[in-house]
Amino acid sequence: MPGYRGNDEIRRLEKRFKFKFDKSLGQNFLNDGQVLADITEGCQAGPDDLILEIGPGMGFLTMALAEKAGKVLAIEIDDRLIPILQQNLAFYNNIEIIHQDVLKADLKALIQEHRQLPDGRRLSNVKVVGNLPYYITTPILMGLLEARIEAESITVMIQKEVADKILAAPGDKAYCVLTLMLAYYGNAALVRDVPSELFVPRPKVDSAVVTLTLLPGHGVQTEDEALLFRVIKAGFSQRRKTLSNALEGGGFAKDRVQQALQEAGIDPKRRAETLSLAEFARIADQLSKL
Numbered sequence: 200m201p202g203y204r205g206n207d208e209i210r211r212l213e214k215r216f217k218f219k220f221d222k223s224l225g226q227n228f229l230n231d232g233q234v235l236a237d238i239t240e241g242c243q244a245g246p247d248d249l250i251l252e253i254g255p256g257m258g259f260l261t262m263a264l265a266e267k268a269g270k271v272l273a274i275e276i277d278d279r280l281i282p283i284l285q286q287n288l289a290f291y292n293n294i295e296i297i298h299q300d301v302l303k304a305d306l307k308a309l310i311q312e313h314r315q316l317p318d319g320r321r322l323s324n325v326k327v328v329g330n331l332p333y334y335i336t337t338p339i340l341m342g343l344l345e346a347r348i349e350a351e352s353i354t355v356m357i358q359k360e361v362a363d364k365i366l367a368a369p370g371d372k373a374y375c376v377l378t379l380m381l382a383y384y385g386n387a388a389l390v391r392d393v394p395s396e397l398f399v400p401r402p403k404v405d406s407a408v409v410t411l412t413l414l415p416g417h418g419v420q421t422e423d424e425a426l427l428f429r430v431i432k433a434g435f436s437q438r439r440k441t442l443s444n445a446l447e448g449g450g451f452a453k454d455r456v457q458q459a460l461q462e463a464g465i466d467p468k469r470r471a472e473t474l475s476l477a478e479f480a481r482i483a484d485q486l487s488k489l
């Protein structure tokens with residue numbers, strides 16, 4: 200956002216509203232206009248988009264999004280930020296401030312209600328965007344995916360360490376359950392890294408912006424989705440063990456594991472971190488047949 204003097208503007212509002220940052224709500228606000236612009240570009244906000252913004256804070260990313268999008272729904276939990284948002288965003292007629300906990304909100308109903316504009320136009324795309332409160336990154340992401348909200352993408356600022364997990368490939372150190380769970384729902388790509396000095400107050404960790412483009416179906420076909428997730432979790436429950444030992448340790452019977460791995464053509468001595476999503480699905484499908 201050109202002309203955004205983050206530190207000055209955040210400090211001005213902080214003073215005026217006697218606002219105190221609440222660490223327990225993950226309040227680290229962006230002070231850099233280029234990052235706001237990169238997030239807006241990363242999600243490709245456009246006039247046909249309804250953007251669901253998680254945690255607008257003081258509303259500077261909200262403004263950048265509203266400049267491009269059809270409408271922005273900004274969901275903020277902290278009641279002390281609501282008057283700040285109302286004042287800061289007063290000149291925008293395409294922003295709706297929703298004072299709710301994103302983990303408890305009925306997002307499907309909110310999307311349904313706000314997609315339709317007063318002039319009769321219906322916004323054709325839904326995109327989720329946010330500089331996430333890091334203490335609830337995984338519950339937010341998994342909640343959005345499991346609720347199967349009707350969105351085409353999720354563009355979020357998260358801890359760099361979590362971004363590395365999401366973007367990892369089989370064999371990488373960061374490859375884990377989260378990598379595979381997200382790959383089941385979409386394709387992840389890095390938008391940019393964000394160093395800690397571009398936030399007020401400055402967090403202890405660096406961050407990154409990632410976009411997950413949601414798939415119309417899933418990253419892999421499987422007979423039983425719940426079983427696939429159980430197999431993935433069991434496989435990673437003891438990272439250093441071989442796949443067959445880890446699956447047995449995760450509650451699958453030894454003879455079933457041996458047979459399923461053989462039928463799936465997977466070497467039982469491999470470790471979970473080397474398996475692709477498709478390979479996990481082959482194992483789960485064999486286990487469900489037995």
Ligand code: SAM
Pocket residue numbers: 224225226227228229253254255256257258259260274275276277280299300301302329330331332333335
């Ligand atoms: N968007 C602003 C920015 O980029 O500068 C603020 C981002 S800050 C990292 C996270 C925001 O999420 C804070 O405003 C915080 O109050 C809000 N938040 C924390 N937990 C939340 C929840 N459960 N539901 C909605 N908002 C939440």
